[in-house]
Amino acid sequence: MTAQAAAPKRTEAEVDETLQRIQRHQRSARFSEADRLIEDLMSELGKIPRLLHLKGLNEAMSGNIQVGEALLREGLEAAPEDPIQNVDLGVLLAQIGRLDEAITHFRTAVEAAPNFEMAHTNLGSALFVKKEYREAIAHLERAIALDGRLLDAHTNLGRAYLQQGQVGKAIEVLYKALAIDPLSVRAHVQLASALFRHERHDAAEHHARRAIELDPNASEAYLYLGNALAAAGKMDEAAEALLKIAGTPPAGLAALSRLVHMRKTTEESPEFAMLNRYLDNQDQLGEEARVSVHFAMGKALDDLGRYEEAFGHYKEANMLNNTLHPFEAEAFVARANALRDLFSPAFLKRCGDGGITDIAPVFITGMPRSGTTLMDQMFSGHPLVTAGGELRAVLEALHQSPRIRQALQRDIGSDELTSDDFSKLGETYADIVRAEGIKTEFLSDKMPSNHLYSGAIALALPRAKILFMRRHPLDCLLSNYFQHFSQNQPASSDFSNLATTYKEFDRMVQHWSKVIPDRVRVVNYEDVVADTKGQMRSVLDFVGLDWDDGVLDYRKSSRQVITASIAQVREPIYTRAVARWEKYAPHLAPLARELRDYLSAEDLSRCGVE
Incomplete structure (x- = not known):
């Protein structure tokens, strides 16, 4: 009998110990040692799924991606519903850019093991990358409920909340991430972003600086530091922070674009030289990056008075953006028609005895770039008002109101809706804004698209007032055309689409002015610029607030400025935009x-x- 044949088989405990050693080797990148142990076990136990899985991981982590994937799939064939194997194969596929395949495996893992926290974490994170934020949030929340120590789940949940406009929730979960790991650079960076989106400039600056202390190469931290400093009016310090990374991947282009839009470009500006270098090498850039470069160069040349060249770059940026993010004009018009049809005078009268009255929001609506930011900043100077910025609360409340949505889609008749449906809508809206930390009776909500939903707002919030900001149509729409909204305002990339949205806005203003005249007021941007005090007296009287000189000192507001108007609202009111x-x-x-x-x-x- 040979020595090999005489060797006793390992006990189950010894096999488990060897498996643990393999995993320790892998975590420490000792892949050759791990491979020897795997081969040794295979010689004894055969190519069982667990060992195929570990060998596949070992190959993938060693850089042999194709071999690793093949081994992982071979192991999975023998145990197709194994949640651990599905998650690990999904992670590998996600890392090599095959996200849809990865999501399929993560879903299989969740279905097979509903309480497997890593399956939920990875599925939620992958869905976040796919911009499917609502479902991502559900899985990330579930992962944290199963294991409250998951750092990645917390940071990704914070990012998903931000994308949905739930800034207060984002801040809360990111502070929890730092409680898990106070040295997490990613958590500090994301918290700086969230705090910037809120009103806490000093705190945003603190966490951005802390991230830089922990990792001086954390380029995103410099970007958010620059944002926070600029929002607080510290323009020179902001420029210094942004220049540290401008032009350097991965956040360099965003920092450069921010810098260009934050201050006036001169021929000697370092950012102008950087932009020209980007243009010289634009063939090496992705399409989204090229869009950013052309928008930034358009603004720089506008500063220099080279308007013909500036327009050429704006046109190129918008042609690219229109291809990347097309606008569905027919669907937009159909939705506007459905809203006007539903909220008829008779319907408004029949459902007008509900709603909640404990809050009195001021909705500052209009086309983007119509003066909504300026008006919101002036409201923020009033001691009784919390300026909420661009809250997604109306959209989120409508999303949570299936019966109203069904009526808009004509799946149910309008006669099936009652005043109680709108009371629930108001309650949901109030819950959302309270969750954002807004506790005052009066608040301003400057989401421009809320003009579409003025009828629902009027029924849900009887004390709400709605301002329609208007501006000369060519000034307003050209400003939209010159602004890099990316996918957020796809109509802005094409003159015809801009005209369509303007016409629908005008129809909406005319409709609401007719059916709820006591709840709405048109405010012209040009009038605000020409007679700020007189216009604000009139607006405050309409809203039901006493005069306060603070509304004229909006530059000292503690409220964040996160729109394209950041530099403008830190200057005295000016007429250059007229x-x-x-x-x-x-x-x-x-x-x-x-x-x-x-x-x-x-x-x-x-x-x-x-």
């Missing part, structure tokens, strides 16, 4: 033709339209 379109009039004929009914003969003539 009639800015005239510098670009030769390029605006297509837009002017579609807006003929809203423009004067002189405006049309300037654009070359008879």
Whole structure:
């Protein structure tokens, strides 16, 4: 009998101990040692799924991705519902960019083991990358409920909350992440981002600086530090922070773009030289990055008074953006029509005896770039008002109101809705804003698209007032065209789509002014610029607030500024933005033709339209 044949088989406990040693070797990157132990066990136990799984992981972690994937799949064939194997194969697939396949394996793991926290963590994280934020949040919340020590689940949940506009929840969960690991650079960076989105500039600055202390190469930290400093009006310090990473991946292009939009470019500005280098090498950039470069260069050339060249870059940026993020004009118009049809005078009267009255929101609505940020900042100076910024509370409350959604989609008749449906809508809205830390009776909500939902707002919140900010259509729409909204405002990338949204906005203003005249007020941006005090007196009287000089000192507001207006709202109210379109009039004929009914003969003539 040979020595090998005489060797006794290992006990189950000894096999388990060897498996643990293999995993220790893998965690410490001792892959050759791990492989020897795996082969030794295979010679004794055969190619069982567990060992195929470990060998596959070992190969993948050693850099042999294809071999590792094949072994992982071979192990999974023998145990197709094994949650651990599905998760590990999913992680590998996600790492090599095959996210849809990864999600399939993560879902299999969740179905096979509903209480397996890592399956929920990875599925939630993958869904976040796919921008499926609601489902991502559900799985990440479940993972944390199963194991409250999961750092990645906390940081990714914080990011998902931010994407859904739930800033208060994001801050809460990111502080919990830091309680798990106070040295987590990622948690500090994401918390800086969330605090910037809230009103806490000093705290945002603190966490950005702490991230930089822990990792001086944390480029995102410099970006959020620059954002926080700029939002607090510390423009020189902000520029210094942004210049440290401007032009350097991965956050360098975002920092460079932020810097260009934050201050006026000169021929000697370092950011102008960086932009030109980016343009020289744009063939090496992805499409989204090229869009950012062209928008930034358009703004820089506008600063330099080189308007013809500036428009060329804006046009190129928008052509690219329109391809990446197309606008569904027909669906937009259909939804606007459905809202006007549902909220008829008779319907508003029948459902008008509900709602909640413990809060009095001021909704500052309008087309983007119509002066909503300026108005919100002035409200933030009033001692009785908390300025909420662009809250997603109305949209989220409607999402949680299936019967109202069904009526809008004509799945049920409007006669099936009652005032109680809108009372529930109001209750949900209040819960959402309270969760964001807004506790005052009066608050401002400047989500521009809320003008679409004014009827629902009026029924749900009887004390709410709604402002429609209006601005010269060419100034307003050109400002949209010049702004890099990415996927957030896809209509802004095309003159025809911009005209469509403007016409629908005007129809909405006319409709609401007719059916709820005591709840709405049109405010012209040009009037606010020309007579700020007089206009604010009138607006405060309409809202039901006494005059306070603080509304005129909006630059000292503690409220965050996170829109494209960041630099402007830190300056005295100025008139440079009035009639800015005239510098670009030769390029605006297509837009002017579609807006003929809203423009004067002189405006049309300037654009070359008879």
